[in-house]
Amino acid sequence: MPLDQESVARVLGVEVPPLAGPIVAVTHDSRTVVPGGAFVAINGFTSRGADFVPQALERGATLIVAEQPVPGVPTAVVPSDRIALAALATELAGHPSDDLTVYGVTGTNGKTTTSYVLHAILSAAYGEAATGLMTTAEVIVGSEHELAVRTTGEATSVQANLARMRDAGVQHVVLETSSHGIHxxxxxxxCYAAAIFTNLTRDHLDLHGTMENYYRTKRKLFEWTAGPKLANADDAWGARLAREIDGTLTFGTDANADYRIEHERRDGAGTVFDLVTPGHGSLAVRMPLLGGYNVHNVAGAAGIALEMGMTPDVLTRAVLEMGQVPGRFERVPAAFERGFEVVVDYAHTDVGLRAVLEVAREVAGDGRVLCVYGAAGARDRDKRPKMGAVASELADVAIITTDDTYYEDAQDIASEVLAGADPANTRVVPDRREAIDTALREARPGDVVVVAGKGHERVQHLASGDVPFHDATVVTELLAAR
Incomplete structure (x- = not known):
């Protein structure tokens, strides 16, 4: 919906220089400017938005928005470039969430799995064409799937995808909402209709500084949401959230949880548990996922679906029939005929790695657990030795390799991880493909190989540049070549 001078001034709340015509689009990326578009000169972590104004003008930008005047260029000066970008994006898209039921999912671990579970439940209840999903792994509009760029895209991407869903007839959208996305x-x-909080553990302190700031950022989702809200009672931060935000219900094994998990047990390749609910009694839930943390993920999604009016029979059938979640304890089929398991998981913190390895240990039984893992560069360094300690404790064979290094040296990162590990069962193999191959060659029938850190991601961010890399694909290729 093009915006005239008066509309732009109203949306931004500041004086706007004369426009040559209506604003038809907005972007923060000078490479994607279109004639008649607005360019918001956002200052990134390593760049200045004003440096890209000449390129934006060359591509036909008719409005420049920035927090400081750009010399020689008429500029709409705003208090916050990012707030301005979101405001323009929402207005140009026609406020799409007003016509959708948006479910927000936040927390440190389990966001993506909970989002996929909730999307599967909604699809079973309302039909695939009526549901959409935006997660770390992908964007789904009805039956159309595309890879996601980041957990929560920039405001222009979020609003464009919501508008695309609205225009395609989607009614229910699950939006994985990261702390970066909020901050x-x-x-x-x-506009959020419902919200789920999974848990809070140490992560992203390079952005937030302290756990308290991290929590307060996550809490904003619950402050914004007028409809049902559900928090994990077994997580100290989730319990606090329920106390602080009126109307928040809880889920978990805690005796006082509104949606209480009971009698969890393995059932072949899946899990069975009872979910005691406030309005529907006790429901027997069967899911094709393993691990107590996944029981929590399913319980949270189930609880919010019931709060939004879903019937128990539709809910339990949907959970039973849902598929694997990309990069979340994702079993690689190519390993089955070898007699061992290979699991790819996004676990990239000590807490996440512990959860995955504990499930792998249970699956392995009398077999061994081999773990290929690393730590990302340009991120919280304190968790690196903690990851090393967890891998040594729970894996029989631990192989430290390269994750995303960004601008850091891979060997330096590995050394910091190794500092917390036990040298007796740990080695360093810097090349990620070689490290995976090493684990596969050492695996015996009954073993479980865990490849952790990258999950669904298809690119490795290295100091020398980005390279294509998808763990599940690499595992399949290596097994096929043997």
């Missing part, structure tokens, strides 16, 4: 105003302008 950087990527989800500003989105």
């Amino acid at each position: 950087l105003h990527r989800v500003d302008g989105t």
Whole structure:
């Protein structure tokens, strides 16, 4: 919906220089500017938005928005470039979330799995064409799937995808909402109908500084949501959230949880548990996923679906029939005929790695657990030795390799991880493909190989540049070549 001078001034709340015509689009990326578009000169972590104004003008930008005047260029000066980007994106898209039922999922671990579970439940209840999903792994509009760029895209991406879903007839959308997405105003302008909080563990302190700041950022989703809200009672931060935000219900094994998990047990390749609910009694839930943490993920999604009016029979059938979640304890079929398991998982913190390895240990039984893992560069360094300690404790064979290094040296990162590991069962193999191959060659029938850190991701970010890399594909290729 093009915006005239008066509309732009109203949306931004500041004086706007004369426009040559209506604003038809907005972007923060000068490479994607279109004639008649607005360019918001956002200052990134390593760049200045003003440096890209000449390129934006060359591509036909008719409005420049920035926090400081750009010399020689008429500029709409705003208090916050990111808030301005979100406001323009929402207005141009026609406030799409007003016509959708948006479910927000936040937390440190389990966001993606909970989002996929909830999407599967909604699809079973309302039909695939009526549901959409935005997660770390992919964006789903009805039956159309595409890879995601980041957990929560920039505001322009979020609003464009919501508008695309609205226009395609989607009614229910699950939006994985990261702390980056909230802190950087990527989800500003989105109207949330319901929200889930999975847990909070140490992560992203390079952005938030302290756990308290991290928590307060996550809490904003619950402050924005007028409808049902569900928090994990077994997590100290989730319990606090339920106390602080009126109307928040809880889920978990805690005796006082509104949606209480009971009698969890393995059932072949899946799990069975009872979910005691406030309004529907006790429900027997069967899911094709393993691990107590996944029981929590399913319980949270189930609880919010019931709160939004779903019937128990539709819910339990949907959970039973859902598929694997990309990069979340994802079993690689190519390993089955070898007699051992290979699991790819996104676990990239000590807490996440512990959860995955504990499930792998249970699956292995009398077999061994081999773990290929690393730590990302340009991120919280304190968790590196902790990851090393967890891998040594729970894996029989631990192989430290390269994750995303960004600008850091891979060997330096590995050394910091190794500092917390036990040298007796740990080695360093810097090349990720070689490290995976090493684990596969050492695996015996009954073993479980865990390849952790990258999960669904298809690119490795190295100091020398980005390279294509997808763990599940690499595992399949290596096994096929043997």
